[in-house]
Structures are given as structure tokens and as C-alpha cells.
Amino acid sequence: MQENIFYMRSVLILFFISILFAGCNESSEKRSDFSEGKLEYSIIYPKQLESSGTTAFLPSEMTSYFKDDKVIMKIKGGFGLYKLEYISKASGDTCFTLFKLFDKKMYYPMDNHQTLFVFKELGEPHIKLYKDSVKMIAGFTCKKAVISFPGKKMNPINVFYTEKIGRKKPNIHTPFEKVPGVMMEFNFFYQTLSFKVVAQKFTQVSVADSEFCIPAGYKESTEQEVETFITTLLQ
Numbered sequence: 716m717q718e719n720i721f722y723m724r725s726v727l728i729l730f731f732i733s734i735l736f737a738g739c740n741e742s743s744e745k746r747s748d749f750s751e752g753k754l755e756y757s758i759i760y761p762k763q764l765e766s767s768g769t770t771a772f773l774p775s776e777m778t779s780y781f782k783d784d785k786v787i788m789k790i791k792g793g794f795g796l797y798k799l800e801y802i803s804k805a806s807g808d809t810c811f812t813l814f815k816l817f818d819k820k821m822y823y824p825m826d827n828h829q830t831l832f833v834f835k836e837l838g839e840p841h842i843k844l845y846k847d848s849v850k851m852i853a854g855f856t857c858k859k860a861v862i863s864f865p866g867k868k869m870n871p872i873n874v875f876y877t878e879k880i881g882r883k884k885p886n887i888h889t890p891f892e893k894v895p896g897v898m899m900e901f902n903f904f905y906q907t908l909s910f911k912v913v914a915q916k917f918t919q920v921s922v923a924d925s926e927f928c929i930p931a932g933y934k935e936s937t938e939q940e941v942e943t944f945i946t947t948l949l950q
Contacts, residue, residue: 759911821936
């Protein structure tokens, strides 16, 4: 049980790190319009976790939809037991975090100065950009960044990002706001385990404006209540 809680907490951190979405496939990078589409990510877990069978309850994919300066990211838990979503509009000036577990549906709004609760203890990061180090991800030429947290017992995070997407603030509300592009691949170390999130496919699709609205049935809450509910769920 304690191991399941440990892994679920790690996935929550991965989810909120991944509020940095959009991308292109090989044909898309040649086009100039990246303002609307769908990006799919895969979540890669450590081999020891895969062999334990625990990943059956954890999400293996994340999907983001973007339109102009709006983005919504969706992640579902194993067997559809829970769902986390993040909606960002107007360069992050209007943001909502949504959480659903069975018939429990709640959300809370965020202002443009607010940091997601899972990042509050990390402090100010140190970000080093390597513009000459590139990697092709989902057909995109991506640059490298290394993010570290001085004073924290936490390994650096390796990131590959692209500046081809038109969002002005792709990493708002996270410690990675100074990374000048959408994160297409990143690793995250938690104690002795390493997780990886990688962009897999971009599809140019029309996204309805209604996708960026709070769905019916969700009740407004507070950051503290949502955080408490999630923490209690994992205990």
C-alpha cells in the first residue's frame, strides 16, 4: 500500500510538471501554423515498477489540446478510476485545476501569480540552457535544458523543449517558467526511481472552444481542499 501511495504521488508531480504542452510531427514542423491541435505523450515507468504490476492503476498517456493561447491537458488513471485536468487560457491569466474520482468532481481557479501546490516546496530552480544540444522528438528539433534545485536532495531534471509552438507562457505556474519553450521530453527522479514523459504524436485538429470550459457537474473548491482530498486519497 505504501508503495502505491509513493508511486501515485510521483505521478501527481509528473502531471503538474506536464502543464507545458503542444508539439509537431515531421510534416508539421515545416508548417508555420502551430496554433491548434492535439499532442499525445507517453509515460515511461521504471522496469522494477513495471514488473510489480502497479502500473496497471497508473496512467500511461497524457493528452493536451491547444488552440491559440489556450490549452487543456487531460490524464486518466488506470481503469478510468480518476481524472486530472488542467485548463489554461490567456497566457495563464485564467487557469483551473480539475479533479474527478467516481462521482466526486471539483475544481479550483488560479491567478497568474499562483504556483501549483505540488511545487511549493521545491523553491527557486537553476536552469541551464544548452542551445547546441538538440534531439528529434515527434519530428521536432528540440533543445536541451537542465533544471536543478539548489539545497534540495533531488537529481537534476533533463528537458528537451521546442520553441516552435506559439504559446507565450508555456510553463506558467511551474518552476520551469524560464524554459523558453514547450517541454517535449523530460525525466524526473524521485528518490531512487526515474520516470520519463515523452511527446509521441501531434495531430492538427480543430478544437472546440467548449473544451476550455468547466464541464457541467463540477463544483468550485479551493486549492487547499483539492490538495487535502488528493492527499487523503493516497494515504
